[in-house]
Amino acid sequence: MTAARGRPSLTERRRQETRQEIAEAAAVLFSEQGYDATTVEDIASAAGISLRTFYRYCAAKEDALTPLLTSSVGRLVETLATLPADEPLTSAVQAAFGAPASVQQLADMERARRLIRVMGSVPAIRMRWLAAGRDMQDQLLAVLAARTGASPDSLEVRLMATALLDAINVALEYWARQDEPEDLVQLTRRALDYLRIDEL
Template structure:
């Protein structure tokens, strides 16, 4: 076995342990509440030691933060992969639907996790903190797709913010409905509301017209 293959095997093992710890933590936290679960319980559920837990995470909060980081990466990756000529509202809707679809595929588990995040002040704060980073990443990608300068054009940041506000509204509505409403359907409805603004602002005005006084 070469050093490279050994390194790859070690990376895979590390990712497997991380995934098992994340899954065990999310399940326990969702079932018993954030304050009702100890790190010892999480480690036992995952079949590892407490010392092993701290090799991967600094706290219970960090487990959820890593889960959220994965959601943000999925949204960004999908936006980057959308066809270049696609309207911004369509591209952003498909991007946001990636984590939403994952919620629908594992509705009972996902609903518990979403409720945990939305109803635990410490986790909600971290969620909002992560969304701020997602907004910056999406704004940069939108600027690249549309040939805009994110330092001077307002559109990329505004559009990214609207898309994430729609995502946030969907999660709250889905949680409040006890999972009765379809998250994918809620996403489509949310983007139907903001699509006109996304696509109208996405059409960049001619440079000669920018800054021209109203009425001529």
């Protein structure tokens, strides 16, 4: 059966679901027992798949989290794209962070904080996190250009995308390191206010 225009086929949706299940299993294990103590066998078992299936989707252990990183990219961009262009960017980002789909992985806040610490401390995963951020930056260009009326290739739009993502990443890492964490949405707002992101 042919997939509807713009919609992934049933086979592709199943692949995406499997990738997501692997990522979620890895996220739990990495946050609870650490990256080094978690084996590929552990992840495959927790995801309910064979080791052969794991390697069909992930070349290595550090690739397991990639779907979580890229899905958060898409959700933020999609949320920003649906908000009014004249809404201040700080408010738009806060709305994106407050959307249920965006905070689904943060339901267990302590686990999320541990996972972010792992992502920041394991070089191989950090590289993939940075790559996901670059992908987000590329996706954001068109959304930010539509809000500003500038070209997606303009220096100003590229600077805005970079500043926005850096502020969010710094807020996330700061939140994850705190002994008594502040509200993540408020921390993000503080970071964006400090950069005067709405004036860029």
